[in-house]
Amino acid sequence: MQQITLLLTSLPDGILLGFVYGVAAMGLTLIWGVMNVINLAHGPIIALGMFGTFFLFIRLGINPYLGLVPIAIAGLLLGVVIYFTAVHRVINAPHLSSLLATFSVNMIIIGLATAALTTSPYNVDFSLGGFKLGSATILGTRLVAALIAILVTGALYLFLYRTRPGKFIRAVTNNRAAAELMGVPSTRILALSFGLGTMLAAVSGALIATFFPFNILSGGGYELKSFVIGVLGGLGNPIGALIGGLILGVLEGIIPTFMETSWVPVIEFGLFVVILLVRPKGLFGAKK
Amino acid sequence: MKKVLFVLFTLLIVSSMLLSACGPSAEPTTAPPAETQEPSEEPVATQPPAAPEEKTVVIGFTSSLTGSQEVSSKRQVNGFLLWMNQVNEAGGITLSDGTVVKFDYKTYDDESNGERVQELYTRLISEDNADFLISPYSSGLTSAASIVAEQNGKVLITTGAADDATYKTGNTSLFQLYTPGSLYMSSTVDMLQQLDPEAKVALVYESDKFSTSVVEGIKPYLADKGFEVTLEEGYASGTTDFGPIVNKLAASGATVLLGGGHYEDGTALARTLYERQIGLKFVYLLVAPADTKFPELGDAALGIATSSQWELKATHTEEEAANLGIEWFGPTGEDFAAAYQAAYGDPPTYHVAGGYAAGLVLQKAILDADSVDPEAVKAALNAMNLMTFYGGIQFDTSEAAHGLQIAHKMVVAQWQKNDAGELVRVIIAPADVATNDPLYPVPTP
Numbered sequence: 001m002q003q004i005t006l007l008l009t010s011l012p013d014g015i016l017l018g019f020v021y022g023v024a025a026m027g028l029t030l031i032w033g034v035m036n037v038i039n040l041a042h043g044p045i046i047a048l049g050m051f052g053t054f055f056l057f058i059r060l061g062i063n064p065y066l067g068l069v070p071i072a073i074a075g076l077l078l079g080v081v082i083y084f085t086a087v088h089r090v091i092n093a094p095h096l097s098s099l100l101a102t103f104s105v106n107m108i109i110i111g112l113a114t115a116a117l118t119t120s121p122y123n124v125d126f127s128l129g130g131f132k133l134g135s136a137t138i139l140g141t142r143l144v145a146a147l148i149a150i151l152v153t154g155a156l157y158l159f160l161y162r163t164r165p166g167k168f169i170r171a172v173t174n175n176r177a178a179a180e181l182m183g184v185p186s187t188r189i190l191a192l193s194f195g196l197g198t199m200l201a202a203v204s205g206a207l208i209a210t211f212f213p214f215n216i217l218s219g220g221g222y223e224l225k226s227f228v229i230g231v232l233g234g235l236g237n238p239i240g241a242l243i244g245g246l247i248l249g250v251l252e253g254i255i256p257t258f259m260e261t262s263w264v265p266v267i268e269f270g271l272f273v274v275i276l277l278v279r280p281k282g283l284f285g286a287k288k
Numbered sequence: 289m290k291k292v293l294f295v296l297f298t299l300l301i302v303s304s305m306l307l308s309a310c311g312p313s314a315e316p317t318t319a320p321p322a323e324t325q326e327p328s329e330e331p332v333a334t335q336p337p338a339a340p341e342e343k344t345v346v347i348g349f350t351s352s353l354t355g356s357q358e359v360s361s362k363r364q365v366n367g368f369l370l371w372m373n374q375v376n377e378a379g380g381i382t383l384s385d386g387t388v389v390k391f392d393y394k395t396y397d398d399e400s401n402g403e404r405v406q407e408l409y410t411r412l413i414s415e416d417n418a419d420f421l422i423s424p425y426s427s428g429l430t431s432a433a434s435i436v437a438e439q440n441g442k443v444l445i446t447t448g449a450a451d452d453a454t455y456k457t458g459n460t461s462l463f464q465l466y467t468p469g470s471l472y473m474s475s476t477v478d479m480l481q482q483l484d485p486e487a488k489v490a491l492v493y494e495s496d497k498f499s500t501s502v503v504e505g506i507k508p509y510l511a512d513k514g515f516e517v518t519l520e521e522g523y524a525s526g527t528t529d530f531g532p533i534v535n536k537l538a539a540s541g542a543t544v545l546l547g548g549g550h551y552e553d554g555t556a557l558a559r560t561l562y563e564r565q566i567g568l569k570f571v572y573l574l575v576a577p578a579d580t581k582f583p584e585l586g587d588a589a590l591g592i593a594t595s596s597q598w599e600l601k602a603t604h605t606e607e608e609a610a611n612l613g614i615e616w617f618g619p620t621g622e623d624f625a626a627a628y629q630a631a632y633g634d635p636p637t638y639h640v641a642g643g644y645a646a647g648l649v650l651q652k653a654i655l656d657a658d659s660v661d662p663e664a665v666k667a668a669l670n671a672m673n674l675m676t677f678y679g680g681i682q683f684d685t686s687e688a689a690h691g692l693q694i695a696h697k698m699v700v701a702q703w704q705k706n707d708a709g710e711l712v713r714v715i716i717a718p719a720d721v722a723t724n725d726p727l728y729p730v731p732t733p
Contacts, residue, residue, distance in 0.1 A: 006539045013531040119354045121552045123559070125586045130563060136535075137564045212528040213556050217355075221526065256532035262495055262524045 006257045009136045014253020015246060016142040019149035020207050022245025024222050025229035026156065026238045027200030033236025034173045034193040036095070037087060040102040043223030044109035045198050049075060049205025050214040051113070054122050064126055064210050065144065068203055075202030079195035087194060088187065113216040121213045145207040152203060153242050156196070160238070169193050173236070228272045234282025243284060340386040345660050347372070347393045347650070348418025350408045350433070352425060355400025356525065359551045359579060360639045361425035364448045365395070366632055367643025368422060371651075374627065381651060384658050391647075398424050402432040409436040419660065420445070422646045425639070426550070427451030427469070427498035434462050443666055445650055446691075447642040451501045455684070455692040462691035463669050463683050465645050467698045469498055470505025472595050473546055475700050476572050477506060479717040480544060481513050483728050484569065488518045490542030492533060492557070494549020495522035499574055506546065518542045527553055530560035538566035548573030548594075555585060562588030569729035577703060578638055583711040590711065591730030593702040598641035598678050600625045601714070602699045602721040609675035618648045621677035645678040702727055 024046055031039045049071055056067035086105050090097040128140025160166040168189045171179040180186045205219060212218075229248050233240025248268065255264050275282065349368070352361035372391045375381065380390040394416040396408045405424055412418045413436065421437050423430040423446035430449030437444035438459045446454070446462055450469040455462055480487055489510060493499040500522070510517060519540035523533060534557075537545065545561070545568050548554040554576025561571060562585070570593065576582055577594035603621025610616070619627070624644060628636040636644075650665075652674065657664035673682045673695070680695030700717035704727050714724035 002539060006535060009535045009539070010532045013535070017529065017531075114354055119356075119358050120581075121359070121555060123555060123584055125584065127563065139563055213552065213559070214528075215552075218528070221528075252529065253532055256536060260522055261527065261533055262522060265524070 003257060005135050007254055008134060010253040010257055011250065012133065012136045012138055012253075013142065014249040014251070016138075016146040016249070017252065018246035018249020019146040019242070020204055020245070021222070021225055021229060021248055022242035023149045023152055023200055023207070024204035025226040025233070025241040025245050026153065027197040027204070028223070028226040029230045029233070029235055029241045030156075030200065030238055031194055031197035032230065033238075034169060035087075035091060035190050037091070037098040037102065037194075038095070039194075039197060040099060040223075041082060041105040041109060042197075042201050042226060043219030043221075044106055044113065044216065045075065045078065045201040045219065046205035046208070046222045047113070047214060047216050047219035048078070048109065049202035050209035050218065051117065051122070051216070052202065053206040053209040054124055057124055057126060064124065064206065065148065068148065068206055071202050071206045072199050075199035076195040078202070079198030080191045082198065083191040083194035088190070091190065110216055117216055119215045119217055121215050122209075123213045124209050126210050139211065141210045145210060148207060149204075149242075152200070153238070156200070156238060159196075165189070165192060169196075225268070228268055230282075231272055231275050231280075232283055234284045237282065237284055240282055240284035244282070247283075340382070340388050342380070342388045342390060343660060344390050344392050345419045345654075346417060347391060347420050347422060347647075348395070348409070348412030348416055349393070349422040350396050350398035350405055350412075350424045350429075352400040352429070353397040355398075356550065356552055357400040357424075357426045357429065359581065360448065360575065360637075361400075363579075363637055363639040364425045364643035367628070367636065367640035367645075368393075368647050369643075370624075370628055370631055370640075371644045371647030373631075375647070375651060381654055383654075389654060389660055394418055398429060400426075400429070402429055405429045405432040406436055409433045413437075413440045413442055418442070419662070420650055420665070422643075422650075423447060423449050425449070427454065427501070428496055430454060431497060434459065437461055441662070443662055443669065445646045445669075447646040448639060449498070451497045452505070452689070452692065453497070453501060455689050458687065459690055461666065463649070464691050464693040465642055465649065465678070465681065465696065466597055466693060467595075467696045468505075468692055469501035472502040472574070472698065473506040473572065474509055475698060475717050476546065476593065476595065477509055477513055477515070479700060479726060480515070480570070483726060484543070485514065487515060487544045487569065488540075488542045489515050489544050489546055490519040490521075490537050490540055491517060491547050492519065492521045492523065492537060492545060493547040493574070494525055494527075494553050496525050496549060499547070499549040502574060503547070523549075523553070525549065525553070528556050530557045531564075533557075534560050534564050534566060537568075538564070543568060544570045544572075546572045548576060550574070551576045551579060551581075555582065558582075558585055558592050559588045565732055567732070570726075571730065572700075577713070578701065580635060580637055582713075583703065589703045590705065591703065591727045593700055593716065593726075595698045596701045597638040597696070597698055599638070599699055599701055599713070599715055600635070601723050603677050604675055604679050605677075606675075612675065612680075614680070615674045616676070617652050617674050618676040624677050641678050645676060645681075648676055648678070649681055 028042050052071040053064045056062040057064050086101045090101050130137050130139040168184045172186050172189045176186050229244035233244030351365045352358050376390050380388045398404045421442050421444040425448035427449045430446050431454045434454050438461050444462050447465045450466040452468045452470050491503050493503045554573045572593045577592045578596050583589050606616040625636050653665045653668040656668035670685050682695035684692040684694050699715050701713045702716045703711050704714050706712045715722050716726040
């Protein structure tokens with residue numbers, strides 16, 4: 001009985017966190033889906049999003065949720081810059097080239113940020129309080145972050161399915177050559193897609209900063225989670241990524257109920273391998 | 289497009305150079321060379337008295353300029369550098385034969401990585417010819433360094449490393465300054481027995497060498513004192529989401545939490561405990577609350593206690609040494625703190641004091657040995673029994689636990705609010721050095 005109570009206490013935490021993981025993974029999976037590039041700079045960009053919240057809130061006093069707007073814009077622009085400087089030239093090269101290109105960007109961002117910001121932990125002292133729901137404590141910051149994650153997912157969905165650039169992105173995803181023949185400016189669409197992916201990473205980082213301490217290396221853990229979520233939900237499938245995020249969040253919430261928390265990554269990455277072996281296109285299928 | 293790329297690339301390079309200039313150097317850092325008198329080539333009419341010979345002793349160590357140990361490691365290095373600069377500026381150490389000994393250092397960034405530590409200590413010994421070694425910060429990194437030091441027979445003064453096990457491997461070259469991990473929480477448990485013998489204890493700790501040794505050391509002591517342990521849970525280094533653990537802690541019925549690990553996880557755990565308000569009467573965390581940055585957590589820091597290797601408010605004194613009948617050496621705690629504040633603009637933590645004490649102990653050993661010969665210095669360290677502002681220093685000389693610290697005592701500190709409502713760290717145990725009563729139970733907001 002005590003185990004079930006504990007399970008019910010931890011479940012809401014996992015679900016709320018899972019939405020934010022989903023947004024982070026959506027960024028990774030969008031880039032993969034559109035251009036078959038694994039963005040190894042995803043982690044540091046998540047961390048830059050965290051620092052965005054820190055500087056806007058601590059130094060400028062801007063509410064972390066209002067701060068999401070400039071962080072999203074900066075994330076989008078950074079992604080476009082990264083695309084043109086590091087990715088565009090190797091977009092048609094073998095996967096290893098784009099992997100190395102984004103890894104280089106990853107190292108550059110970490111190196112520069114380490115020099116400027118050190119690897120000391122930063123903390124955004126921001127709280128919205130919380131309330132009791134049965135035996136569970138629902139924290140305001142996690143609840144708002146989850147709601148924003150849902151809004152972001154909805155907005156992305158509408159963008160992809162209801163706007164012209166979104167339709168262009170889907171066209172390039174399905175068949176880049178055919179899209180070009182139909183007059184779709186594929187280079188700009190690829191840059192936009194990369195920008196959207198990094199924007200989602202930065203926004204997820206900005207939300208995570210409202211509940212966990214961080215440093216420039218903190219994004220690495222979320223990048224790994226994004227890979228697991230991507231594989232769970234299907235690489236290239238944004239909605240699958242959100243559901244994958246929820247699954248991972250729930251696992252992180254409930255596993256410590258039955259065993260030591262040190263087992264969480266073992267089970268997460270075990271699941272990663274099992275899904276790759278049994279259902280390599282993910283639980284919800286790949287690109288759509 | 290090429291022009292745009294060129295401009296972007298140029299901007300990137302320029303900003304890299306600017307930031308690199310502001311950041312820590314990846315190259316080995318050395319102290320400015322000690323000033324030596326140039327021998328005169330001019331013929332002289334009369335034979336002047338021979339100038340005293342000057343020797344420069346090179347001390348090697350790694351520091352964590354990056355990674356999880358950065359905060360405490362940098363403080364430890366600052367403490368050591370303060371000692372070295374003070375000694376060199378005072379003209380060095382003069383031995384009985386007139387030789388003046390000055391100090392230089394070689395250091396590298398170990399990135400808080402044990403493998404890097406082994407590579408770099410090998411380099412410090414074989415390429416940089418370090419005469420003596422000081423440990424990196426943290427038990428895990430020190431354990432890695434100790435293997436290399438022992439293999440090469442180099443004296444390694446360990447500071448920032450409390451794990452007991454490292455000294456129980458038959459070594460002859462290690463000398464520990466910190467109170468061993470197994471004794472870390474004993475003062476806290478004694479205090480709890482006075483305050484609340486019915487307390488139910490949860491042990492939640494980082495699953496690393498140091499924290500595990502502290503917890504393993506305190507478990508039998510808790511049992512002896514009759515405390516019930518309702519939860520024992522390790523967590524991986526780097527954990528940031530403590531929600532599930534705190535839920536488990538609440539369900540366990542514990543009233544007191546003893547645990548933590550290092551700075552990053554300790555601050556995250558303290559914050560989660562504050563957010564969830566699970567009604568704990570007392571929270572003790574390792575390391576993190578001893579740092580001056582801890583109050584950045586705001587009210588989440590209130591009531592959090594920790595063990596401290598040194599506190600200015602409970603600094604050791606010459607009078608204490610006289611009462612114990614042991615030798616006193618070095619500056620007073622107040623002088624040390626004032627010098628550090630002047631040099632770095634920050635009040636010193638126990639990590640700083642540990643770094644300073646490492647130099648001080650080496651200085652005393654060289655004076656006692658009247659030589660910089662490693663074997664003579666090692667013998668002097670084995671025979672050492674003294675008191676400094678940092679506390680008692682004496683090493684176990686048995687084969688079973690050579691180098692283990694046996695004289696140094698810790699205090700228990702807690703974050704409380706002063707009359708102005710500011711968070712201040714006060715001493716709450718042992719009773720003979722306490723400056724304030726313990727905040728027990730810690731009030732809920």
